[in-house]
Amino acid sequence: MSNHKSWKKIGALAVSSFLAVGMLAACGSSGSSASNSDKITIFNSKMEIQDQMEKMAKEYSKEKGVDVKVYYSSDTVAAHLATKYASGEPYTISMVDAKDVYSLAKEHAVDLSDQSWVKQTDQAISIDGKTYGFPVSIEARGLIYNASAIEKITGKTFDPTEYQTLDSFKTLIKELKAGGMKTPTGVMKEDWSLAGHYLPQVYEEQSDPAAFIEKLHAGDENLNSNAKFTSLMNTFDVLKDNNYAASSAISAEREVTEQKLAEGEIAFMFGGNWDWSVINQYDYSKDMGIMPVPQNTNDESNTKLVGGGSKYFFIDSSKDTSDTQRKEAKAFLNWLVDDKEGQSFIVDDCSLVSPFTNNTLAVSDPLGKSVKQYADEGKLIPNYNYLPDDHYSVLGAEFQKYLAGQENRADLATAIESYWKSAKVSSSAE
Structure with missing residues (x-):
């Protein structure tokens, strides 16, 4: 059910x-x-x-x-x-x-x-x-977009289904930058966003999330060579490198980022429909929405939001x-x-x-x-609901180091592996 x-x-x-x-x-x-x-x-x-x-x-x-x-x-x-x-x-x-x-x-x-x-x-x-x-x-998460801001530069109607791959998304980013939007993305630095929402997609988009977590807990998963971790981090790097606050990423305030997105100064920000409660406080563009996180993948995860x-x-x-x-x-x-x-x-x-x-x-x-559209079409990847309580705080701090350029991807992967080895988890089949 x-x-x-x-x-x-x-x-x-x-x-x-x-x-x-x-x-x-x-x-x-x-x-x-x-x-x-x-x-x-x-x-x-x-x-x-x-x-x-x-x-x-x-x-x-x-x-x-x-x-x-x-x-x-x-x-x-x-x-x-x-x-x-x-x-x-x-x-x-x-x-x-x-x-x-x-x-x-x-x-x-x-x-x-x-x-x-x-x-x-x-x-x-x-x-x-x-x-x-x-x-x-x-509620569901993905890449929030400001279609009005994008269309103002491209001169054509924005169709998110045309940008499901990372390659096509990169092309759009280049087009936006060439058209005058110097920094098309914003990245929220909050630990709950980085490690409570973005990182869990690495687990949620696995073919068997529970089995994947079991492997991490047992120390049997080399995360840095995992295809899904690599895919999502490749996308995150594009968001990070084109972030308006790239030089001071972990000082960026959520309200500032959401205002820039609302008013079209930037075009993309990872988040969820709960962000509307912040966006609607500003002079927002009417034509906005959420699209799947672009990835170069053939497992159809780039056609779905994550949520439930x-x-x-x-x-x-x-x-x-x-x-x-x-x-x-x-x-x-x-x-x-x-x-x-x-x-x-x-x-x-x-x-x-x-x-x-x-x-x-x-x-x-x-x-x-x-x-609502993705839910009605059956295009939601289920949430993983069993994260330990300290997951987003501990790994959020590690993810912030990566966002700030203080550690590389391999270091982040090692930190995640170390966390899960000692995480308080238990397994019981339904």
Whole structure:
């Protein structure tokens, strides 16, 4: 049911302490659910839609006659939920990341396999044949482009499918530079962008990501001779060498880079549809989008974005949540999928890309439109959801050295190999 379903569960259970605390929840439980048996509580972990969630909850409560409250916390998801379970006051519905579903579902979530919406998406998370994770939205990454800026120089309509290979992309870069755009690209220096988004594509674009990670962990993979690492780093080098901030790459501010892209001073930046929340703060070009990372490859990865469900709801299965609450929680999820107001809430109010095929509302922003198009065409390479928690911080620092010219590619490959040899990972087949 999910693109993630067939993957082996590689990656440390980042919230093992959560489970330990959760098992103790019954001790000293106040039984507080008894006085709130009709109240539906929702934990929202996506800060940028908290206002919309609160407004929706008020309107939904009034219309359905169900008391719905939405809460947000800036703490890590696992730590925050652990405190709620320990106090015997779990949320009825919790919004978490994919890895949290894999870690928590068997212990804390309701099986939703019998729900009608399961057939409307290929992004739901299933474990051992049971569906636990309800996908809230789709996010995907690739090369964000400013078509207006490109067309101003080339004089012809920009078609991203004409630039799927690195060779064709290089030709376009040369054309842009010759036309007056001295530095056509921008590279975000943030560790989460470099090692949380770009580097993982090296894993995600392998024929078997889980097996590849196993080889890295065992020290049996020579990364610098791996075809996919070489391909993606060749593309990264073109982005790096044509970066407007090349001389001070690790000092470049994200907002400056996104403003330059929005206003057409540069034409390309690696990122995802979440970047629209920054881009739309500036005098942006209307004709923008996301395209696959150009690569000289024949495995069709250069025709797809990388992405999938970005946040997931699960319904609490504990004794502290009543059957009535669970029934209303299921009704709420169905409302998001099937009701016109629920569909509009996701797409129009929250500016998210719905993962459900029956939601045909037009996505408002251009990056979201690109993601929706690739998703509808089945052209998404699944996210790898089992990265250790310190992956982007540790390897982000190494990638920043490469970006700054402080180490070469072989050094970066060695650093990545060393990281995985000692990374806290575990393997369990589904």
